[in-house]
Amino acid sequence: MAKQVNRRDVLRLGAAAAATGLRASASAGEKKQEPVRIGVVGVGGRGTGLLRLALKAGVEVPALCDIKEAHLNRAIGIVEKARDGRKPEGYSKGPKDYLRLLQRDDLDAIICGTGMQVHAEISVAAMKAGKAVLSEVAAAMTLEECWDLVRTQEETGRLYMLAENCCYLPHMMMLENMIEKGLFGKITYAECGYVHEIRSLGFDGQGKLTWRGEMWRDYAGNLYPTHDLGPVARCLGINRGDRLVSLVAIQTRSDAIYDYVNKRFPADHPARKIRFKMADSTSVLIRTAKDVLIDQRCDMCSARPAFGAYHAVQGVKGCYDSRLKSIWIEGRSKGRKWDPQDTYAKEFEHPLWKSLAEKAKGSGHGGIDFPTVYSFLEAVRTGGPSPVDVYDAAAWSSIIALSGKSLAEGGTVQEIPDFTKGKWETRKG
Ligand SMILES: NC(=O)c1ccc[n+]([C@@H]2O[C@H](COP(=O)([O-])OP(=O)(O)OC[C@H]3O[C@@H](n4cnc5c(N)ncnc54)[C@H](O)[C@@H]3O)[C@@H](O)[C@H]2O)c1
Structure with a gap:
């Protein structure tokens, strides 16, 4: 009987194929020997980056x-150049x-x-x-869209993957590995955030709002929850x-975005009249079924040096903090001194x-874009399970709508739907 392939196998298979340049290598599931045929919808900055990686693959x-x-x-x-003049239809x-x-x-998949x-x-x-x-x-802006x-994924059986590249951060994959092996004991608390000053991306060259600016204008809440919550959710x-x-x-209040607008645009510019619903900082406290507390922050507009997503976990026997790039484990670390996270790489690297x-070097965001694209392509080729599936995508993305609702109601507690409909208790992989 064919071995059932799980999400972790897919990651490994993806790695093997990528490392050797082979195409299909799974021992189970439907195989496709021809190149995967993809279309890309939205070829701005990010779509073009993913297109380049897919072409390379x-x-x-x-x-x-x-x-x-x-x-x-x-x-x-870009495609014409990479494919000896074969021009895609636009x-x-x-x-x-x-x-x-x-x-x-003639398309197997879209990005x-x-x-x-x-x-x-x-x-x-x-x-x-x-x-x-x-x-x-994120996968969706509203709860209806999440559902x-x-x-649709359940009805069609099609592969759906959220391109949450932070799930492939080497230190977060190592942490997942260490937590699974019990080094931190039971996890009780996690802290994560997307604190990344990107105000200029809210406006185009003429000062018109981009899709980001429109989102900041139209929605309150944590509007970018998956880079930080995703990897933490995997660990938990x-x-x-x-x-x-x-x-x-x-x-908080929304001051930083107006400060930026006032500095960048003259007094009579239409951008000066725009009102934004998004605050400078939004904090969300999330409770899990096993009473783990997740403390999440989103801030895309406050002035600060370049940063990004951060992740921290506290277990009964130890803790991790990506801002310190450090781990402390009772009985293993010396006294109360943090260990640099790299100390653990030899033993626990994923x-x-x-x-x-080697292959991932220079592929974008410190190398994490490469395994994201490869894992997807490998899942398409093998018919294997999604490395970041629709239930994860829906649960993580639902924070946008639910944090917005909580804020609108003056800080009420919102129930997060069980998108797995009870399957979470026994699901593995
Ligand atoms: N994972 C990451 O690290 C990462 C980094 C940057 C952006 N992103 C995500 O990537 C997405 C795109 O971000 P970006 O910075 O490339 O934005 P962008 O504005 O540069 O690109 C978006 C593109 O989509 C096109 N588009 C919009 N609506 C369309 C439609 N209906 N049909 C076809 N094309 C349409 C736009 O014209 C534009 O070219 C966002 O969802 C963002 O959250 C992820």
Whole structure:
């Protein structure tokens, strides 16, 4: 009988294939020997980066879509160059033109690299059209969209992966490994945040709002929850033995964005009149079914040096903090002194990173974009399970809508739906 392939196997298989340049290498599941054929919807900064990685991995790209012709033409040029002049067909007739691309029967999968507001709509349509989906983060803006993604994935059986590259951070994969081996004891608390000053990305060259700026204008809440919560949720076994149960949100004033606007745009510029719902900092406290507390912060506009996502966990026997790049384990660390996290790499580094480190170098975000794309392609090829599946995508992304609702109601407690419908208690992998 064929061995059942789980998520961890997929990571390893992806690593093996990537390291050797082989295409299909799984021992189970449906295999595809030809190059995977992908279309990319949204070829701005991120979509183009993912396209380049996919091309490097050997995919065919029959079609591309973007509402901005300049972006589309740039991406078509990249594919043409990489594929000896074979030109992909371009789709650029408005925001629903991706539907025409999805009608093609020469695509196995799509990568969705648009702004967040349309990820769910495009992903749902793609799965209904029989395509596998790699969706950029976050998966969805509303609870209805989260449910729609889950329902559609279950009904169609198509592969859906959230491109949460922070799940591939080497130190977070090592931490997951160490927690599984019991080094920290039971985990009681986690702290995480996306604290990344990106105010300039809210506006284009003329001062018009980009999709990010529109999101900051239209929504309150933690609007970018997956880079920090995702890896922490993996460490806690969320949707695999535990689950997110409820949250409460609280926020600061919105001063930093206006400070920026006032400095950048003259007094009569229309940007000066825009009112933003997003606060400078939003804090969300999340409780899990096993009474773990997750303390999460999002801040995209406060002035500060470059940073990004941070992650910390506290267990009964030890703790980890990515801001200190340090680990402390009772009985193992000397006295009360932190150990540099790298001290543990030799013994606990995840097997994926052992085989991938060289290949991943320079692939973007410190190398984590490479395993994200490879793991997806490997899952498409093998018919294997999704490395970051629709239940994770829905649970992590639901923080956007629920933190917004909590804030709107003056800090009420919001229940987080069980998107697995009870399967979380026994799910593995
Ligand atoms: N994982 C990461 O590290 C990471 C980093 C950056 C961005 N992102 C995510 O990637 C996505 C894109 O971000 P970006 O910085 O590249 O933005 P961007 O504005 O540069 O690119 C978005 C592209 O989508 C196109 N688009 C919008 N609506 C469309 C539609 N209906 N059909 C076709 N094309 C459409 C736009 O014209 C644009 O070219 C976002 O979801 C963001 O959260 C992730």
